[in-house]
Amino acid sequence: MLGEANVIIDRALELAEKSQNANRQYTLTHMNVTKALILTNYLRYVKDSTDRSVMHLRTAINSYYYFYVEYNEYSADLTGSELTDTRWFMEQFAIEPHEFRKLIVEKENQQKMQDVLSAYYKKPIIVMWK
Secondary structure, three states: OHHHHHHHHHHHHHHHHOOOOOOHHHHHHHHHHHHHHHHHHHHHHOOOOOHHHHHHHHHHHHHHHHHHHHOHHHHHHOOHHHHHHHHHHHHHHHOOOOHHHHHOOOHHHHHHHHHHHHHHHOOOOOOOOO
């Protein structure tokens, strides 16, 4: 079900990017956080150690980056279970040790995740990747 939701969000993002609507950026930003939340729940509840999980982890990082760093003016809109899921995702990088750190080997994604953590916790965060 999460996989289907992810495909639908991808399609909706494509359509929204072509839109001329005044609320376009707000819509795109919230679609990205919805995608991140879907992927977070996938990573949390589907115990899968394949390349697909690594791909979903990278995509979740990019979606959270879009929401918390690039368009952070919308990040205060999360509530309830959304915040719980987001907190769980952030803790996977902020609390020692966790396998997610080992899966992110690209410097660009490491920097993005560090930026996301800093924006989320509202203070500078340095992650020791090795």
